[in-house]
Amino acid sequence: MIDCKTHRDDFFSRSTGQEIYYWMYSGQPQIVSINRGGTSGSIEIEVIRVRDEDYEWAIDVFNELDYYLEPEFILTEDINQADIRLWGTTGYNLMSETSTLFGFATPFNADEKGYVDVVVNVDAGIAAGDTEEFDPENTHTALHEIGHALGLSHPGVNGRDLPYWELYDSEDTIMSYNKPEDGVHAMYYSEGDILALREIWGAEGDYKTPSNPGSTNRETIYSQTGKGQLKSSSIQPTTFIFDSFDKFGKKGADKITKFNPDSGDSLLFTTNALPALINRDEYFFGIAKNKKQLKRLSKDCNDFVYYQKKGQLYFDGNCYEKGWGRKNEGGLIAVLKGKPELTVDQLMVEIVSVD
Numbered sequence: 243m244i245d246c247k248t249h250r251d252d253f254f255s256r257s258t259g260q261e262i263y264y265w266m267y268s269g270q271p272q273i274v275s276i277n278r279g280g281t282s283g284s285i286e287i288e289v290i291r292v293r294d295e296d297y298e299w300a301i302d303v304f305n306e307l308d309y310y311l312e313p314e315f316i317l318t319e320d321i322n323q324a325d326i327r328l329w330g331t332t333g334y335n336l337m338s339e340t341s342t343l344f345g346f347a348t349p350f351n352a353d354e355k356g357y358v359d360v361v362v363n364v365d366a367g368i369a370a371g372d373t374e375e376f377d378p379e380n381t382h383t384a385l386h387e388i389g390h391a392l393g394l395s396h397p398g399v400n401g402r403d404l405p406y407w408e409l410y411d412s413e414d415t416i417m418s419y420n421k422p423e424d425g426v427h428a429m430y431y432s433e434g435d436i437l438a439l440r441e442i443w444g445a446e447g448d449y450k451t452p453s454n455p456g457s458t459n460r461e462t463i464y465s466q467t468g469k470g471q472l473k474s475s476s477i478q479p480t481t482f483i484f485d486s487f488d489k490f491g492k493k494g495a496d497k498i499t500k501f502n503p504d505s506g507d508s509l510l511f512t513t514n515a516l517p518a519l520i521n522r523d524e525y526f527f528g529i530a531k532n533k534k535q536l537k538r539l540s541k542d543c544n545d546f547v548y549y550q551k552k553g554q555l556y557f558d559g560n561c562y563e564k565g566w567g568r569k570n571e572g573g574l575i576a577v578l579k580g581k582p583e584l585t586v587d588q589l590m591v592e593i594v595s596v597d
């Protein structure tokens with residue numbers, strides 16, 4: 243067990259302060275010796291480069307953590323600058339006929355060495371059923387070990403370490419080894435995990451003077467590239483900000499859980515996300531009660547159309563024509579789980595200058 247506050251201070255007391263640099267291995271396969279700390283000593287592992295898609299994925303993960311937590315997570319290509327070093331490995335020394343180590347992290351090293359290693363045994367995930375397109379095992383391992391690196395522990399009680407405690411599965415906390423009922427590991431931190439991380443690191447904005455006095459208690463959550471899961475983690479009013487261009491449709495639309503208009507939640511689209519609105523000073527919003535209305539509204543030059551029955555929000559990129567436009571013009575942009583009522587009051591568009 244490590245003390246969380248000490249762990250945070252180990253990071254924050256460095257010259258880079260609240261900037262936490264993470265680094266990913268991109269070299270040739272080679273044997274590297276990692277100090278696992280404590281009584282385990284050093285272990286030799288065969289490191290392999292973090293694959294391109296995992297590289298992108300990890301950047302998304304840290305960007306999202308950045309929005310939830312006070313520290314700033316910054317990608318570095320310089321291993322000497324790294325606070326968190328991410329390695330992929332083969333099964334070498336981590337898998338035998340009788341046991342498999344999916345990965346490990348070395349939070350203990352933060353104090354002594356100034357960095358923490360996060361190791362993901364890619365072969366173990368593949369052996370457990372991961373494919374190139376769908377890899378919940380390795381995703382779970384990576385999130386779990388990054389969780390350790392950031393000071394999270396396994397579920398437990400009275401100092402006992404109980405990763406297999408049947409009270410929890412990875413949907414409750416990524417720090418559980420148990421799979422949820424459907425047999426597929428959760429692929430992101432749970433609300434509880436984010437709250438626990440906030441306990442350690444503080445919430446984003448904790449140490450800054452709010453720039454807008456009216457929004458002191460407002461939480462902001464940014465959209466993700468591809469289909470993301472956005473979850474407001476508290477009862478504070480939340481603004482979900484769509485500030486970057488993403489493809490439309492099922493592959494690009496983020497799912498938003500717990501969107502609650504009554505507690506002040508809102509959606510903000512900037513013109514980075516919807517360039518079509520750059521030169522506009524007004525926009526139109528329609529609500530479809532059924533499929534037929536949805537079809538009609540797509541031809542009506544409404545900019546936003548909400549299909550409440552499914553919680554789907556569309557952006558109409560082709561005005562009077564049928565449908566929503568090409569994939570880079572318009573289509574499904576967000577899905578509000580629980581199908582809450584949405585009115586124009588919860589929708590905001592912000593024109594950002596392009597430079």
Ligand SMILES: [Zn+2]
Pocket residue numbers: 386390396405
């Ligand atoms: Zn663990």
